[in-house]
Amino acid sequence: MVDLSTKYLGLTLKNPIIAGSSPLTTSLDSLKKCEDAGIGAVVLKSIFEEQIENDSDLKVTENEAYLTHSDAYEFVKNASMDREIDAYLTLLEDAKKSLDIPVIASINCRKNGAWIEYANRFVTCGADAIELNHYIVAADREVDGTAIEKEYLSLVKAARKQTKAPLSLKMGSSFSSLSNLLWKLDELSIDGVVLFNRFFSPDINIETMKMAPAAMLSSEEEYAQSLRWTALMSAELHYDICASRGIHDGKTVIKQLLAGAKSVQVCSVLLKEGLASVSKMTSELEAWMDRHEYAHIVDFNGKLAQERIADPSSWERSQYIKSILGAQKS
Numbered sequence: 536m537v538d539l540s541t542k543y544l545g546l547t548l549k550n551p552i553i554a555g556s557s558p559l560t561t562s563l564d565s566l567k568k569c570e571d572a573g574i575g576a577v578v579l580k581s582i583f584e585e586q587i588e589n590d591s592d593l594k595v596t597e598n599e600a601y602l603t604h605s606d607a608y609e610f611v612k613n614a615s616m617d618r619e620i621d622a623y624l625t626l627l628e629d630a631k632k633s634l635d636i637p638v639i640a641s642i643n644c645r646k647n648g649a650w651i652e653y654a655n656r657f658v659t660c661g662a663d664a665i666e667l668n669h670y671i672v673a674a675d676r677e678v679d680g681t682a683i684e685k686e687y688l689s690l691v692k693a694a695r696k697q698t699k700a701p702l703s704l705k706m707g708s709s710f711s712s713l714s715n716l717l718w719k720l721d722e723l724s725i726d727g728v729v730l731f732n733r734f735f736s737p738d739i740n741i742e743t744m745k746m747a748p749a750a751m752l753s754s755e756e757e758y759a760q761s762l763r764w765t766a767l768m769s770a771e772l773h774y775d776i777c778a779s780r781g782i783h784d785g786k787t788v789i790k791q792l793l794a795g796a797k798s799v800q801v802c803s804v805l806l807k808e809g810l811a812s813v814s815k816m817t818s819e820l821e822a823w824m825d826r827h828e829y830a831h832i833v834d835f836n837g838k839l840a841q842e843r844i845a846d847p848s849s850w851e852r853s854q855y856i857k858s859i860l861g862a863q864k865s
């Protein structure tokens with residue numbers, strides 16, 4: 536009998552497949568459906584401080600005619616912000632009461648925001664872990680790469696100071712030296728990183744010649760970047776890696792586990808193909824483990840990490856030259 540359980544952020548998951556933060560994790564009903572479909576854990580939709588503030592500003596503007604006193608502005612704004620945070624806390628509490636699987640709260644962080652105070656409130660309401668979600672489009676030419684990396688490190692440092700609860704960072708892949716940043720995060724006693732988030736990217740509609748949103752969902756070829764970085768770093772770091780982006784089937788889950796990921800997050804495949812894809816993935820994993828006579832995930836987890844293979848440089852290779860020459864000969 537194959538055992539699919541894994542440890543991630545110190546939590547025991549019945550299988551390594553986590554529902555990533557998305558519209559599927561915004562209501563109790565859909566969270567329950569994820570659990571019924573066999574998912575190992577859920578990450579709630581991120582709470583966006585910026586969004587809450589904008590919504591509250593909108594409320595203030597809508598009521599402008601009645602708000603003659605300046606204190607009233609503050610009151611309406613704060614009351615509206617509190618309502619949104621309370622709604623998130625209620626979802627978290629309800630999820631904890633109704634689900635048996637781990638529930639991870641997700642916070643979209645800003646440099647100097649009040650988000651840090653949420654972390655403790657989420658833990659009090661039962662969050663099994665906190666996932667920080669941060670992304671900067673490095674479009675300001677005055678800000679160099681070191682400053683951006685420092686911002687990530689200081690966010691994690693501040694969160695670690697606030698809470699002893701399991702803490703992870705979900706991040707993008709665009710850094711000048713990702714390995715250095717991941718290594719520095721290790722020094723901050725983080726419990727895990729999610730490699731990688733997939734961000735909204737604007738596009739252009741050439742007929743209307745206007746801005747258009749790009750594809751919201753990932754394609755199944757997009758897993759390669761997180762596979763490489765998981766394999767490069769998993770044996771070097773003390774914290775866990777959760778692989779994410781472009782994971783659409785059981786084969787890719789197996790690859791990520793072989794590279795050293797402790798768990799994987801899925802989102803697009805659930806939105807595209809429905810929750811039945813969870814049992815397809817776990818069945819594929821189970822059948823593969825059976826075929827290769829692995830009883831537990833730890834028996835093969837990280838087997839193909841850079842440190843464990845005969846030619847470690849394969850994970851660092853970036854040029855196609857040999858493959859091109861090979862293709863020309865055949």
Ligand SMILES: Cc1cc2nc3c(=O)[nH]c(=O)nc-3n(C[C@H](O)[C@H](O)[C@H](O)COP(=O)(O)O)c2cc1C
Pocket residue numbers: 555556557558580581582641668705731732733751752753754779780781782800801802803804
């Ligand atoms: C509609 C939509 C909403 C999302 N919202 C969030 C969010 O609030 N917080 C977050 O960290 N990631 C969010 N994500 C990113 C996903 O959790 C996931 O990291 C990303 O889609 C890559 O995984 P995938 O290839 O399995 O889709 C969202 C993705 C989609 C498609």
